[in-house]
Amino acid sequence: IRSALADGPLDGRHVLVTSGPTHEPIDPVRYIANQSSGAQGTAIAAALRDLGARVTFVTGPAQVPPPQGVTVVRVETAREMLLAVEAALPAEAAVFAAAVADWRVANAAGQKMKKDGSGRPPALEFTENPDILATVSRMGAGRPRLVVGFAAETHDVERHATEKRIRKGCDWIVANDVSPETGIMGGSENAVTIIDADGAEHWVRMSKTDVARRLAARIADRLKRE
Ligand code: CTP
Ligand code: CA
Numbered sequence: 001i002r003s004a005l006a007d008g009p010l011d012g013r014h015v016l017v018t019s020g021p022t023h024e025p026i027d028p029v030r031y032i033a034n035q036s037s038g039a040q041g042t043a044i045a046a047a048l049r050d051l052g053a054r055v056t057f058v059t060g061p062a063q064v065p066p067p068q069g070v071t072v073v074r075v076e077t078a079r080e081m082l083l084a085v086e087a088a089l090p091a092e093a094a095v096f097a098a099a100v101a102d103w104r105v106a107n108a109a110g111q112k113m114k115k116d117g118s119g120r121p122p123a124l125e126f127t128e129n130p131d132i133l134a135t136v137s138r139m140g141a142g143r144p145r146l147v148v149g150f151a152a153e154t155h156d157v158e159r160h161a162t163e164k165r166i167r168k169g170c171d172w173i174v175a176n177d178v179s180p181e182t183g184i185m186g187g188s189e190n191a192v193t194i195i196d197a198d199g200a201e202h203w204v205r206m207s208k209t210d211v212a213r214r215l216a217a218r219i220a221d222r223l224k225r226e
Contacts, residue, residue, distance in 0.1 A: 008052025009220035015053040016091040016144070017045040017070075018098035018132065020062030022078045026124065027109040034099035037186055038062025041097030043212035045070050048095075050213075051220050056088040060098060078104065078129035085132055089139075093146040093219055096133040096170075104129050137169035146222055148172045148215075151195075154179040161195045172196045174215065194218070 019041025023031040038059060045057045046067040055070035058081055066072045073084045078100045085094075103126040113122055133149045149170040151161040154177070161175030173195040178185045191205035194215075203214065 011052035013053050014091045015048050016056045016088050016094040017041055018058045018081060018096045020060035021099045022060040022081055022101045023076045024101045024104035025108045026105050027113045029112050032101060034101055036099035038064050040190060040208045042067055043208045044095055044097055044215060047212040047216035051216050058084045082130050082132045090142050091144045092223055094136055094144040095148045097150050100132060101129060133170055134168045146171050151175040152178045158193055158200050165195050
């Protein structure tokens, strides 16, 4: 942990980071979730902290522990994550690294669902979760100056991520190829493409820690301007 006296390029700036999966209940003992260790989001929060930022880290139930020296807000569901994000604003930059479940179970049961002996599984109904990144990107007053989204894609990464940036209204998309043959999912390395209004910047494959450091430096550089 850096000294409070040293100066970093993000000294005193408030940055928000979301990380981890969300869990959406089916009943009190079951849930649906996305695959996400939380490793990349955790590394980004640590790297921003190391540049002097005051970091609010909104995390779903991740496998890796949250970094030291940041404000940790633990949530379970996408809706809780949205509320926590809104409560944490304003921030100068926001990085949405969480793997938010796109849908939640509309007919979640208040009690544990039991087999009824018929052999027929229960019919789950789904409803779409709020899009946290799009909500924040489209805020008028109070929008962070820099909004960074992620895109996990299995094919046509650059095209899908470029479309996603426009659709969500964020400034940058950090895109990665999570097709099984890359071995990236659940691993310690990442190969990302940064999409911004000027185009695509391909980064060589490196550790998630190095991706985080480079991204934090790029964020600091961006906030320094204007
Ligand atoms: N995201 C979010 N809220 C959601 C869904 C996604 O904030 N309900 C954010 C993620 O944290 C990520 C970005 O949006 O920063 C893109 O997530 P992704 O799942 O790749 O995009 P989707 O719009 O959900 O599209 P897809 O159909 O490809 O899943
Ligand atoms: Ca999604």
